[in-house]
Structures are given as C-alpha cells and as structure tokens.
Amino acid sequence: MKRGDALNKPTPLVLDLPSWALTDTALKLEFPYDNPLTVEGAALGRRLFHEKALSADGSLSCASCHVQRFAFSDPRTRSMGMGGTMGERNAPAIQNVAWDHFFFWDARALSIELQAFAPVTGHAEMGSNWNKVAERLRRIPAYPPLFAAAFGDGAIDSMRVAFALAQFERTMISLSSRFDRYFHEGDSTALALSEKRGKDLFFTRANCADCHSPPLFKGHEVQNIGLDSIPVDLGMGGRTHIAWHMGRFKTPSLRNIAATAPYMHDGRFATLEQVVDFYADDVNTNSPTLDVHMQPWVNGEVRLSIQDRADLVAFLKTLTDEDSSPTRVMDRRSEPHDDL
Ligand code: HEC
Ligand code: HEC
Structure with missing residues (x-):
C-alpha cells in the first residue's frame, strides 16, 4: 500500500440522467451530507444487495425479493422471508428512490438509509441481527478492502452497510420510457x-x-x-x-x-x-x-x-424503461451474480 492511501477519498458518482431531467425542478437531487454518492460506495452497495450473508441462514439477499428485471420488485404476491415466513405485503419496486421522502407502504422509514436497517432484522425478511451480519462480513476477505475504498478505512458496521445499500439504491434511476x-x-x-x-x-x-x-x-x-x-x-x-x-x-x-x-x-x-x-x-x-x-x-x-x-x-x-443497460433498473439481460 502506498503511503497516504488511507486518505484516498472515494470518487464522487454523478448519476446519469437524461438531459430533460437535469432541468426539471421536481428532479433536483439532494444527497445527505453524511452519505454522499460515490463510485466505490455504490459498487459495495450493489454487492451487499446480493449478499446472502445478510440473512440468518444465508439463504436470502435483498435481491431475493427485489428482482432487477421486475424493476426490483417481487413477482410473488407476498414475499417469503426467513424460514418460509410469509410477509404481509407485496414488495414494491425500488426505483428513483433518490427523490423519495419516505419508504414502506405505511411510510414508516424517513430515509433510504433508515429503510436499509429494517430488512436484515425483520423476521418476515432476513431474520438476522446486525452484530452477526457485521461479524460475518468482516470474515469475508473481499469486504474489508471494499469498505476501505468506500468509506476510507476497512471498519465494517451496520451503519456502513446501510449507507452503502442506500447509495446503490439511489443509482436505480428510471426515466427513459x-x-x-x-x-x-x-x-x-x-x-x-x-x-x-x-x-x-x-x-x-x-x-x-x-x-x-x-x-x-x-x-x-x-x-x-x-x-x-x-x-x-x-x-x-x-x-x-x-x-x-x-x-x-x-x-x-x-x-x-x-x-x-x-x-x-x-x-x-x-x-x-x-x-x-x-x-x-x-x-x-x-x-x-x-x-x-x-x-x-x-x-x-x-x-x-x-x-x-x-x-x-x-x-x-x-x-416501462427501455434503457436496459446493466446499471439501469430494467436490466433484462441477466441477473447480477451473487459473486459480483
Ligand atoms: C387518490 C390518489 C390516487 C388516484 C386518483 C389514483 N391512484 Fe392509483 N394508487 C394510489 C395509491 C395510494 C395506490 C396504492 C394503494 C394500495 O396499495 O393500498 C395506487 C395504486 C395504483 C396501482 C398499483 C401500483 C403498484 O405498484 O402496485 C396502479 C397500477 C394505479 N394505482 C393506477 C392508477 C390509475 C390508472 C389511476 C386513474 C384511473 C389511478 N391510479 C388513480 C393513488 C391514486
Ligand atoms: C423477504 C423479502 C424481502 C427481503 C429479503 C428484502 N425486502 Fe425490501 N421489502 C419487502 C417487502 C414485502 C416490502 C414492503 C414492506 C412494507 O411496506 O411494509 C419491502 C420494502 C422495501 C423498500 C421500500 C420501497 C418503497 O418504495 O417504499 C425498500 C427500499 C427495500 N425494501 C429495500 C430492501 C433492502 C435494501 C433489502 C436488503 C437489506 C431488502 N429490501 C430485503 C420484501 C423484502
């Protein structure tokens, strides 16, 4: 490692919006000051979104219920959580959340960062707990360097996981229909x-x-x-x-x-x-x-x-979005692999 590497800042990520959207006042983008969007943060978030170690028995990732080719929604009426628990509601699409003010059908989470804390511990979802999840991620050799690239050092905790997931979710833009x-x-x-x-x-x-x-x-x-x-x-x-x-x-x-x-x-x-x-x-x-x-x-x-x-x-x-390039909401060509 070169001296000073630890001080390297992640690269700011500019969302690729169609030109009409850049001047639409309803689409002005504001990111939280403590979780700016970065290339490394969103890439880590993408990987965590497909990470089954986030669930109690390693069988579910966020992507199990939020499937990219269905605009990150679930084609099942109600989602199946840990151990076959049936959820109460249909999993909605995740798209254009950068402009959303609140999350969940009953509006119970006021930011996408706060939203991301919920599914890991929810019994009808991933049924795990954050200490266990952070510990598991620390033991996967790929993660500490990815957290270091995204957040400046390799520490792994629930807040950073939620922040990276939130960054990835903010890249799920759909404005090209x-x-x-x-x-x-x-x-x-x-x-x-x-x-x-x-x-x-x-x-x-x-x-x-x-x-x-x-x-x-x-x-x-x-x-x-x-x-x-x-x-x-x-x-x-x-x-x-x-x-x-x-x-x-x-x-x-x-x-x-x-x-x-x-x-x-x-x-x-x-x-x-x-x-x-x-x-x-x-x-x-x-x-x-x-x-x-x-x-x-x-x-x-x-x-x-x-x-x-x-x-x-x-x-x-x-x-329906017609831009199906891999970074877009409606990527129909392939599911991202769990080992991305
Ligand atoms: C009063 C506001 C309101 C009006 C008017 C309205 N909607 Fe809705 N729409 C909603 C809400 C709220 C929901 C979610 C309801 C729920 O799930 O309980 C919804 C749900 C939907 C859904 C399902 C979305 C999903 O992801 O499951 C569709 C499709 C839809 N509306 C189409 C329409 C169409 C077409 C019209 C005009 C005929 C219309 N809506 C008029 C508020 C409205
Ligand atoms: C077992 C299925 C399941 C898993 C796993 C799951 N979700 Fe969900 N998700 C749902 C359901 C169902 C809802 C709607 C629940 C509600 O509104 O009460 C939801 C709602 C959401 C919403 C709110 C969308 C909106 O428009 O309000 C976001 C964002 C989200 N999930 C992200 C995630 C992330 C990030 C993960 C992984 C950490 C995850 N989900 C894991 C089923 C799941």
Whole structure:
C-alpha cells in the first residue's frame, strides 16, 4: 500500500440522467451530507444487495425479493422471508428512490438509509441481527478492502452497510420510457394512437395524474383509494393509530408498472386490466378515510368505457424503461451474480 492511501477519498458518482431531467425542478437531487454518492460506495452497495450473508441462514439477499428485471420488485404476491415466513405485503419496486421522502407502504422509514436497517432484522425478511451480519462480513476477505475504498478505512458496521445499500439504491434511476421520448424529447411517433388516447385520459377524465403525477408518476403522499370499505391492513393507521390514517398507503410510482405485477400493497390484482377495472367499477366511496383526490369517484364522474380502459392500460405500458443497460433498473439481460 502506498503511503497516504488511507486518505484516498472515494470518487464522487454523478448519476446519469437524461438531459430533460437535469432541468426539471421536481428532479433536483439532494444527497445527505453524511452519505454522499460515490463510485466505490455504490459498487459495495450493489454487492451487499446480493449478499446472502445478510440473512440468518444465508439463504436470502435483498435481491431475493427485489428482482432487477421486475424493476426490483417481487413477482410473488407476498414475499417469503426467513424460514418460509410469509410477509404481509407485496414488495414494491425500488426505483428513483433518490427523490423519495419516505419508504414502506405505511411510510414508516424517513430515509433510504433508515429503510436499509429494517430488512436484515425483520423476521418476515432476513431474520438476522446486525452484530452477526457485521461479524460475518468482516470474515469475508473481499469486504474489508471494499469498505476501505468506500468509506476510507476497512471498519465494517451496520451503519456502513446501510449507507452503502442506500447509495446503490439511489443509482436505480428510471426515466427513459417511450412516454419520456414522446413527452420530454418531442418524438411524436413514440406513442401509438391508443396509447395517446390513454395518456389524455390519464391526465384528464380518469384523474390518475392527480396522485400519480409526472415526472415520477407518483405523489409524495400516503393515500386511501377505497380498495376496501373496511381495510384489513390498516396501512399508515396501523402504525400511528390515528383514525384519519386508516387504510392509507404510500402512493406508488407507475413507472415500469408493466413489470411490477402483482399490484397494490397486498398484491391483490394480478394484471393492469384488473387495476383499471377497480378504478372504473369498484372504488369503495364509503370508506371513511377516502382521499380528497377521490372526490370525482364520489361524484360518480369517472366513467370509463371498455375502449377507455384498454387505452389506459396501453398508456401504462409506455412507462416501462427501455434503457436496459446493466446499471439501469430494467436490466433484462441477466441477473447480477451473487459473486459480483
Ligand atoms: C423477504 C423479502 C424481502 C427481503 C429479503 C428484502 N425486502 Fe425490501 N421489502 C419487502 C417487502 C414485502 C416490502 C414492503 C414492506 C412494507 O411496506 O411494509 C419491502 C420494502 C422495501 C423498500 C421500500 C420501497 C418503497 O418504495 O417504499 C425498500 C427500499 C427495500 N425494501 C429495500 C430492501 C433492502 C435494501 C433489502 C436488503 C437489506 C431488502 N429490501 C430485503 C420484501 C423484502
Ligand atoms: C387518490 C390518489 C390516487 C388516484 C386518483 C389514483 N391512484 Fe392509483 N394508487 C394510489 C395509491 C395510494 C395506490 C396504492 C394503494 C394500495 O396499495 O393500498 C395506487 C395504486 C395504483 C396501482 C398499483 C401500483 C403498484 O405498484 O402496485 C396502479 C397500477 C394505479 N394505482 C393506477 C392508477 C390509475 C390508472 C389511476 C386513474 C384511473 C389511478 N391510479 C388513480 C393513488 C391514486
């Protein structure tokens, strides 16, 4: 080792955003001052994301439930955790988290760093404990130098693991869909007729964009869309015990939605057609905590014909990222190997 190597700072990582996104004020990037994004930190995070030593019996990594070709979501209705424990909820996609304000369906983690602490110890997830995990990682010869490259010295603790995971997750950017080509890059041929009709519906009569707003196709909200008149899973209310929060869930992004079935916090809908049919026919407008943005449904104003529904689904499918290079959310060519 050269003298002074320990002082080497990791290399700042600049996220590769499409040019339209650089000037969009909704996409201004702010990183936590104590966990800046670096090449070495994100690379370590990528490896840790696929590291099964993070789970109690070495059988699960984050990637077991957040699968890259499904935009880091889980195609199973509910995820299977340690020892076959069934989770309560569907694992959401992980994408564009650099702009997210809170995490989990019930919004219980206020940063992606804090989020990353949870699954390792969660019984329905990896069922381990942090002392054990840190000790295991210390014994894997590859890790101390990777932690040194990312954080300046080779010490391994839970905070550094969470910080590296957070850095990797912030690189999961998805802003390159056919919709973006059409809307932001002025390519009028990027959408077919039915998709354009669906887009117009989405932004007007169907009221979808009031909550799933571009450019991220989500709001930073926790809302009740009237899935049930009496919710089984209380969502945010289950955590806060505040009546007004009952049945409220984090508003998901609709980017890559064609790849992230099944849908809703409990994975109750298998297809986008079922989701659109729900919004057309089955919204429980009597739910006491129904979101104010659902007022058009209460007023009976949202009427969608068979053609409208097909057009909406066609439009939703244009939100799939087409950039499938290995560092992108929608890498379809291969799963990263566990021994990356
Ligand atoms: C056993 C399956 C499983 C494993 C393993 C797992 N997760 Fe998850 N993950 C889930 C489920 C289920 C949820 C939703 C839980 C909820 O909201 O209550 C979730 C939620 C998340 C979210 C929140 C996304 C959002 O938009 O709010 C992030 C980020 C995340 N997981 C990252 C990770 C990381 C990092 C790891 C590894 C340290 C990991 N997960 C391991 C199943 C899993
Ligand atoms: C009041 C705000 C609101 C409106 C209006 C709204 N949504 Fe949603 N949407 C949500 C929330 C919140 C969820 C998550 C609900 C849950 O899982 O409990 C969701 C879930 C979804 C999902 C499933 C996402 C996933 O990852 O599982 C799709 C697809 C969807 N909405 C499409 C639409 C379409 C199409 C419209 C217009 C017809 C629409 N939404 C109108 C707030 C809204």
